[in-house]
Amino acid sequence: MIFITTILKEVMTMYNYLITLTGKLRNNGERAKRPFRVIMEKEIADHVSSWRFIILIAIIALTCMGSLYTALSNISQAVKPNDPEGSFFFLKLFTITDGTMPSFTVFISFLGPLLGIGLGFDAINSEHNRGTLSRVLSQPIHRDYIINAKFAAALFVISVMLLSLGIMVMGAGLVTIGIPPTAEEFMRMVFFILLSILYVAFWLNMSILFSVLFRQPATAALSAIAVWLFFSVFYPLIVNLITRSMEPAATASPQQLMAFEQFHLTLMRVMPNQLFSEATTTLMMPSVRSLGPLTMEQMIGAIPGPLPLGQSILLVWPQVTGLMAGTIVSFVIAYILFMRREIRSR
Amino acid sequence: MAGNIIELTGLTRRYGQFTAVDNLNLNIKKGEIFGLLGPNGAGKSTTILMILGLTEPDEGRVTVCGLDPTASPVEVKRRVGYLPEEVGFYDDLTGLENLVYTACLNGMTRNAARENATLLLERVGLADHGNKKTGKYSRGMRQRLGLADVLIKEPEVIILDEPTLGIDPAGVREFLDLIAELSHEQKITVLFSSHHLHQVQQVCDRVGLFVGGKLLAVGDIKDLASQLFGEDPYTIEVGISSTGKTEPETIKKDEVIKALSQIDGVKSVREEKGRLLAACSTDLTDEIVHAVMNSDLRLVSLNMKSYGLDDIYYHYFEGGDDHV
CATH class of the missing domain: 3.30.70.1510 (THUMP domain-like)
Structure with missing residues (x-):
């Protein structure tokens, strides 16, 4: 929680500062800013005006439009009688697909890492290579301001971007299908976007960690992409290899089958993308009741129906915690490495 | 001791087996230009980093403006301007914007920063290039911008690490004169490291000879000669x-x-x-x-x-x- 507390502390001190300074504005109404804010503002400006960010946002906006288009052209087929999710018509915008184009949620889980890696892989090492790090560090600021501000700025940019994308998709859906979302649907979408921000923050932190570890931005970017590819392509293959060799016979006892399923799931849940997709599925499809195997015993007597929002969130809480833990662990490692490093020029 | 703005006592810094700075004792008086002279790898940069609190000494004590840089690095960095060896700027910002950024980090308002930066750019002779991106600056211009960047925080002490590296001889002369002028005008203490003896001689009031992590002799150039060759002139x-x-x-x-x-x-x-x-x-x-x-x-x-x-x-x- 180090970074969250730091940021909160920063916000609090900024707030206090603001209060003490109210009325004491300088000549033309301008106030000196706190160094943390100065760095953050510069980082945000850098991100927003960089080609990299424009390219990333273009890719993501295009895929969003694509998925929205397929969702809209297939939405009429998605409405079935007696559907337990019938009352969550609007959410289908984010999840349905005709099989040719992945849905919005799948796109986010695929492109989110790219966004996070893209904004973080040269955070520290490029400053070092340009020789600006030692110059900035010799200003009266604490060393952790730099890494905190860089993280906060990238997170801010990502949040604004994902929030506006999500709201734009909602708006486009609203205009096209003409059915407004219910309050619960809206809340679910907000939670989905928050979850996506958390997911992208995980990859952002990992790439910041690599930017502290490696002096060359290209190496850092490649290693971060390697981790991403490993988790999205190779890791599931490896898990399948392992579990296939352990697969119990068809005649095995239910307990054995259950234990095997649980084991398989546990292995899969090491992947951040698995955690994210489980969490989004539950949030966006309210009829999902469990993310693990259920016995017939547990199913008997259950009336198919959507879960209330609170229950859905409760169901994905472990996943959310896991993602948060991953994010914090990589930030802490990056933070410690950065604080201990001796900064020489170039 | 009164009048000393930087005091180093028994300063030692080791990297594994290698001792970069070995039991260094040095006092620098307020308002003087002090040259730290030594070959590459003598431990000059390490000493400077310790003065700034960017590296912690293994043994010994540093006092800058009466403060301990390890305990209160921010206060020290507020008073000390540092121009690193091979200073870097944000290439996609203009010279002026780079200066304004530094000034804002030092708690200036944006308008005050802009004013000061413009004045300083004029002072270091870059008035015509303030709106040019620093990526297009020549080596000498970058060093002068670096000097402006150091001065914008209105420091009591400025530390320049190999500031003349890679500038042509005419540029070096100009740059050194500028440092001397500014120091005398604004009563700033200057600590200046170099391996070019002639440059040090040109501007420094006192010189410290630094070899293999040890300070061999301190004094003005005349003193140095008699200290070093006193027995057999x-x-x-x-x-x-x-x-x-x-x-x-x-x-x-x-x-x-x-x-x-x-x-x-x-x-x-x-x-x-x-x-x-x-x-x-x-x-x-x-x-x-x-x-x-x-x-x-x-x-x-x-x-x-x-x-x-x-x-x-x-x-x-x-x-x-x-x-x-």
Whole structure:
């Protein structure tokens, strides 16, 4: 929680500062800013005006439009009688697909890492290579301001971007299908976007960690992409290899089958993308009741129906915690490495 | 001690087995220009990093403006401006924007920062280039912008690490004059590291000679010469060659060396590139000539050396390792 507390502390001190300074504005109404804010503002400006960010946002906006288009052209087929999710018509915008184009949620889980890696892989090492790090560090600021501000700025940019994308998709859906979302649907979408921000923050932190570890931005970017590819392509293959060799016979006892399923799931849940997709599925499809195997015993007597929002969130809480833990662990490692490093020029 | 703005006592910094800075004691007075002179890898940069609190010393104490940089780095960095070796700027920002950014980090408002930055750009001679991106700056312009960047926080002390590296001679001269001028005008203490003796001599009030992590001598240039060569200010260079007789030259040479060493007042005799160098406390030319004449060798040349700055340099940085 180090970074969250730091940021909160920063916000609090900024707030206090603001209060003490109210009325004491300088000549033309301008106030000196706190160094943390100065760095953050510069980082945000850098991100927003960089080609990299424009390219990333273009890719993501295009895929969003694509998925929205397929969702809209297939939405009429998605409405079935007696559907337990019938009352969550609007959410289908984010999840349905005709099989040719992945849905919005799948796109986010695929492109989110790219966004996070893209904004973080040269955070520290490029400053070092340009020789600006030692110059900035010799200003009266604490060393952790730099890494905190860089993280906060990238997170801010990502949040604004994902929030506006999500709201734009909602708006486009609203205009096209003409059915407004219910309050619960809206809340679910907000939670989905928050979850996506958390997911992208995980990859952002990992790439910041690599930017502290490696002096060359290209190496850092490649290693971060390697981790991403490993988790999205190779890791599931490896898990399948392992579990296939352990697969119990068809005649095995239910307990054995259950234990095997649980084991398989546990292995899969090491992947951040698995955690994210489980969490989004539950949030966006309210009829999902469990993310693990259920016995017939547990199913008997259950009336198919959507879960209330609170229950859905409760169901994905472990996943959310896991993602948060991953994010914090990589930030802490990056933070410690950065604080201990001796900064020489170039 | 009053009047000292930087005090280093027993400062030591090790990297594994290697001792970069070894038990360094140094005081720098307020308002002076101090040159830290030493070859590459002598520990100058490490010392500077410790003064700034960017690296922690293993032993010893640093006091800057009465503050301990390890305990209150931010306060120290508020008072000390640092121009790193090979200073870097954000290439996609203009010179002015780079300065404004630094000023804002020092708690200035944006408008005040802009005003100060414009004034400073004029001062360092970059007024016409303030709106050019720093990526297009030449090496000399970058250094001058670096100086402006250091000055914008209105520091009490400025530390320049190899500021003249890679600038052409005319540029160096201009740059050093600028430093001296600014220091005298605004009463700023300047600590300036370099391995160029002549540049240090040009502007510095006092010089510290720094080799292998140790401070060998401190003082103005005159003091340095007497500190380093005080015992043997004269060196007489004797060129000899054999007279062509059968005996091998080397044996003869050894004899001459022995003879020279026995002269009263000769401190040491060594051979260098076929010539003998005798270090003496007074002018012993006559005695030496006699000694050579008495041997079977022919005296080819005779030269008395007095020490200049170059000798200080070579004595310590190149030939004088045994002295350390």
